[in-house]
Amino acid sequence: xxxxxxxxxxxxxxxxxxxxxxxxxxxxxxxxxxxxxxxxxxxxxxxxxxxxxxxxxxxxxxxxxxxxxxxxxxxxxxxxxxxxxxxxxxxxxxxxxxxxxxxxxxxxxxxxxxxxxxxxxxxxxxxxxxxxxxxxxxxxxxxxxxxxxxxxxxxxxxxxxxxxxxxxxxxxxxxxxxxxxxxxxxxxxxxxxxxxxxxxxxxxxxxxxxxxxxxxxxxxxxxxxxxxxxxxxxxxxxxxxxxxxxxxxxxxxxxxxxxxxxxxxxxxxxxxxxxxxxxxxxxxxxxxxxxxxxxxxxxxxxxxxxxxxxxxxxxxxxxxxxxxxxxxxxxxxxxxxxxxxxxxxxxxxxxxxxxxxxxxxxxxxxxxxxxxxxxxxxxxxxxxxxxxxxxxxxxxxxxxxxxxxxxxxxxxxxxxxxxxxxxxxxxxxxxxxxxxxxxxxxxxxxxxxxxxxxxxxxxxxxxxxxxxxxxxxxxxxxxxxxxxxxxxxxxxxxxxxxxxxxxxxxxxxxxxxxxxxxxxxxxxxxxxxxxxxxxxxxxxxxx
Ligand code: G1P
Ligand code: ZN
Numbered sequence: 025x026x027x028x029x030x031x032x033x034x035x036x037x038x039x040x041x042x043x044x045x046x047x048x049x050x051x052x053x054x055x056x057x058x059x060x061x062x063x064x065x066x067x068x069x070x071x072x073x074x075x076x077x078x079x080x081x082x083x084x085x086x087x088x089x090x091x092x093x094x095x096x097x098x099x100x101x102x103x104x105x106x107x108x109x110x111x112x113x114x115x116x117x118x119x120x121x122x123x124x125x126x127x128x129x130x131x132x133x134x135x136x137x138x139x140x141x142x143x144x145x146x147x148x149x150x151x152x153x154x155x156x157x158x159x160x161x162x163x164x165x166x167x168x169x170x171x172x173x174x175x176x177x178x179x180x181x182x183x184x185x186x187x188x189x190x191x192x193x194x195x196x197x198x199x200x201x202x203x204x205x206x207x208x209x210x211x212x213x214x215x216x217x218x219x220x221x222x223x224x225x226x227x228x229x230x231x232x233x234x235x236x237x238x239x240x241x242x243x244x245x246x247x248x249x250x251x252x253x254x255x256x257x258x259x260x261x262x263x264x265x266x267x268x269x270x271x272x273x274x275x276x277x278x279x280x281x282x283x284x285x286x287x288x289x290x291x292x293x294x295x296x297x298x299x300x301x302x303x304x305x306x307x308x309x310x311x312x313x314x315x316x317x318x319x320x321x322x323x324x325x326x327x328x329x330x331x332x333x334x335x336x337x338x339x340x341x342x343x344x345x346x347x348x349x350x351x352x353x354x355x356x357x358x359x360x361x362x363x364x365x366x367x368x369x370x371x372x373x374x375x376x377x378x379x380x381x382x383x384x385x386x387x388x389x390x391x392x393x394x395x396x397x398x399x400x401x402x403x404x405x406x407x408x409x410x411x412x413x414x415x416x417x418x419x420x421x422x423x424x425x426x427x428x429x430x431x432x433x434x435x436x437x438x439x440x441x442x443x444x445x446x447x448x449x450x451x452x453x454x455x456x457x458x459x460x461x462x463x464x465x466x467x468x469x470x471x472x473x474x475x476x477x478x479x480x481x482x483x484x485x486x487x488x489x490x491x492x493x494x495x496x497x498x499x500x501x502x503x504x505x506x507x508x509x510x511x512x513x514x515x516x517x518x519x520x521x522x523x524x525x526x527x528x529x530x531x532x533x534x535x536x537x538x539x540x541x542x543x544x545x546x547x548x549x550x551x552x553x554x555x556x557x558x559x560x561x562x563x564x565x566x567x
Pocket of ligand 1: 391509
């Protein structure tokens with residue numbers, strides 16, 4: 025088989041975000057577009073010749089074809105072996121697991137995460153390094169630089185690309201090994217959690233619903249929950265991955281996981297409900313008529329970590345993204361372990377985990393994870409919860425009520441204004457930046473501003489700096505408002521407002537969240553002029 029060198033010209037795109045390159049399928053369908061990006065990835069790497077590359081994606085429209093192309097290019101560029109999930113499938117956390125377990129050089133994950141899929145929707149591609157985590161900025165900057173100057177790419181046209189069964193075949197000198205996408209991941213979960221205790225929980229009549237949202241976690245959840253753990257058939261719903269996710273928006277939140285939320289807030293609700301996103305790294309956890317905020321979920325996992333065999337020795341520390349509530353900080357303080365506040369995006373956790381500084385980490389955006397892989401992991405979080413529920417034999421609500429009584433409750437909500445005019449959104453943020461020094465000391469009703477800044481982070485491991493990561497406004501009573509613009513949207517701008525209030529009095533722990541935060545929400549509008557700039561009366565999504 026001959027290596028073809030194909031001439032191309034650069035696409036002058038904007039820089040890919042922290043989650044790789046995400047674009048409409050139509051953009052990816054332009055001739056040479058995907059190839060330019062893939063060749064730019066390879067051009068920015070050194071020393072991969074003869075080594076292993078992991079490839080897999082979330083099954084969205086275009087996944088299989090892109091997988092074929094990347095395999096052909098990996099062969100032409102001198103990789104020794106490709107490990108690819110059957111039919112080109114691998115959840116993001118499973119890809120991370122496979123990279124680590126097989127000591128691959130790196131991996132290419134095809135996903136636009138929770139964004140809708142289909143011919144008119146989104147596609148995405150990102151590169152993960154040998155530790156299993158997203159490429160650091162040094163590499164993504166290099167990839168971007170190559171996309172601006174690329175003149176050719178290499179490819180071997182394969183006569184056949186049989187990815188529908190587990191086996192090995194060769195393209196040129198390179199071996200393609202097609203693997204079961206679930207096996208390595210399921211084995212890791214079995215090492216971390218007490219499968220016997222969870223099996224016993226299901227045997228005792230415990231009822232659960234898992235909504236795979238027609239996305240990649242369907243096969244993982246069906247195998248692990250129904251086959252290994254004995255949950256009744258039908259525990260997993262929407263479990264068959266579809267290229268357009270059944271025309272849904274595969275984001276596990278109260279707005280988009282409609283079917284699950286309706287059941288969990290009904291009179292006959294199961295004991296436990298959970299959902300995961302397009303590529304399987306996010307999770308939402310619910311009790312019977314009860315929602316667990318992702319910030320609280322991280323805190324509960326940290327407080328109860330030693331109940332799971334994989335964490336029985338205790339955790340080294342926790343990390344949370346800046347907009348995530350400080351609930352985990354209280355637990356870390358009680359445990360006497362470190363707590364790190366990082367910018368939004370999973371890549372900041374990798375260095376801390378590689379250095380052994382943290383074991384658990386999480387984001388308010390339904391991302392929770394640990395050092396078992398270097399991505400957030402939806403099903404892992406669900407299994408962790410099941411392990412805790414199996415040991416404590418209490419309801420989700422009872423566990424949270426006790427947690428708040430002990431550590432205090434961080435009332436928390438995020439308001440998203442999606443698809444707003446980008447110029448207006450940028451204007452809102454830059455006006456806030458202009459006000460930062462004058463805000464401290466100002467009073468709004470009974471709330472007085474204690475500090476205001478634009479969050480900066482210096483990585484404690486490699487010293488790299490990240491600036492302008494979000495406007496934080498802190499009040500004297502510990503409440504907080506945060507504003508930032510999304511870095512992952514593909515249409516217009518998305519403004520995110522995060523609101524948090526800390527309440528220690530357990531008599532006041534049963535308020536409705538939006539009511540408990542109403543004052544702060546209106547102060548946020550007074551300070552930033554959200555309605556005026558976005559032209560919206562209400563957010564698109566409230567979490
Ligand atoms: C969003 C979330 C962030 C997460 C990222 C990737 O980014 O807010 O926590 O890491 O998706 O899943 P954003 O759109 O806010 O930039
Ligand atoms: Zn995702």
